[in-house]
Amino acid sequence: MEEKLQEIFRNVFDDESILLTRKLCADDIEAWDSLTYFELIMETEHAFGIKLTAAEITGIKSAGQLMDIICRHLGEQE
């Protein structure tokens, strides 16, 4: 999952050097703004076949939180 997510980060922020860590957040990535963040979520939903709730989306502050939410949704699917 982390590999897939890292790929999405790199694509959306158009930066091949991004290394996904749990702490990664808006301050670390220059291209991270409300627009690209929204795209990131859309791409993530699409790639993992899940739908995040609006509350989850507004609550995410770091890549780690996003990973947890993805895991939770994937867990629910099983």
Added chain:
Amino acid sequence: MSWQDGKAEWRNMDKIPGRETGFAGLGNASELLRCARRLKKMEKPEPELRIAVLGSCSIQYFVQILYLLLYDRGIYASVYEGMYDGIRMDILDEGSAFYRFCPDMAILLTDWRDIREFPQLFAEEPQTECCVEQILEQHRKLWEALHEKLPECQVIMSNYVVPVERMLGNLECNYAFSRQSIYRRVNEGLAKIRPPYVLLADMDYLASAFGKYSWFDAKAYVLGKLPFALEYTGYAAGLFAKLIGACRGIVKKCLVLDLDNTLWGGIVSEEGAAGIHAGMDDAAGEAFACFQKYVRQLKERGVILAVCSKNEEKDAKEPFLRKPGMILQLGDFSAFYANWDNKAENIRKIAEKLNIGLDSMVFFDDSPAERELVRTQLPMVEIIDVPPEPSAYIQVLEQAGCFHWACLTKEDAARAESYRTQHKREQLLAGAGTYGEYLQRLKMRGSIREVQSAELERFAQLINKSNQFNLRTKRHTQAELEAMMLRDDCRLLAARLSDKFSSYGIVSCVILRKNGTQCMIHTWVMSCRVLKRGLEYLMFAHMLETARAWGCSVMLGEYLPSQRNGMVSGLLPELGFCLLESSGEACEGGVRYAYDLKKEFSAAYYIQEEA
């Protein structure tokens, strides 16, 4: 890096979804956005067009993709992005950033949430009508305010996408006071009240075609105020890019069709006219019959049809003459090329015969190999990705949206007729001893007058679509021309022509500009259907009259070479203009000429002038 390098780099960049994969590629919004961001970082040429986008919702994604798609179509625009929900603010405030930007075109993106006042339940027709009228009046006021401040600005506005929510459920379509009914009536009303400088973009159609349950994305609206799901942004921007192009004269005029398995099922040279499938009484043939009907309707609205088929000509024509149930007739085609030559070569010949540019042609052929060949050899021709299933032909052609024009004129509808009668002219020419005798026998009648308001739509269309007989290739939107009409130092002349076979309507336009004692030919274009008829001489006599009535002493003309207007490079000297010595310094590579207005002009032409 120069912009040419930038452009080259851009061309070599990752494939652009909208261009490489056609319609479907526009659905890949994230890829489009990524391309758009990279494009933004690159050095680009000086923008040639200023576009302002104003919207009720969040428009950033739309703006980014629109910019990309325009650039990909060769339109370098600088784009102003209005504030969130800033349509009224920008247009009604005379000192707004929007007016400071001074756009050539304004795009207004409406949203169903903009309409807040609805009739009460059980409202009678007068109240309902009044509600619709009020909404329309608000739009009229906005347009007029914008037009007064920017008379040359072309407005392209989306109509309302009728929402999915219905508090009356199915009853909404049963009562005129329902919200759904109001939205529909507003959309109808907009079409009725739009002035010529406003073009509507049918977003409600686009949304319905995809299905509104998926078009709308309530979560995206709540989170980012997106008017519709992100994945449709490419389609919406694609529609506007086409319309902006159309307002600038970038349009397709001609549909080139294959025959076997395109217009009918089967191969006529093997199965004979009786064996192919084309009629409504045959399941395999019905899809082709429907397609033929659709194509025939395209012809009736002014799209030129041509055949390009690998066949013996005799075999290829057989079904049109003998097969019952064929909708299209031989007379519907303005060019018919059935032979064994390379199709790219045939398409080139069709363009030559019809006097139109290759970039105004669309190629529809069921064979992937033929499409690939044409794509490689003639990249400027638009190729339709024809699916294997014939019943899907209409939808694919519809989705390609190649015939989105900025307007429809009577001349468009009459065009097919003038091409159809072309072979009669060719017979006349063959039978005439000299070209002059041919022109005499054509019994042409013409008139040259100042353009009237009702004719402006056609006038703008001709100026924007003509490529060959076009002295300076300066494009103008209808709004700009309307503003010029009102100026004392401008004269817009329109020429009409008819001959014994057809009436062409307005086929040539001139814009003259007075500057002191000089009269400048700002624009001179002529339809490719009436070249070499001597109309230019009759027009020039009128231009001289105008210049003399203005009290000018000299007429200035300029030939600005483009890739396509070589045929008029010698026009001005032929009319008696003298080359200006200083023309070496003229900008944009133009060649300047002058005509002393004391000099008399005489030329032989065979057009009887009508009052």
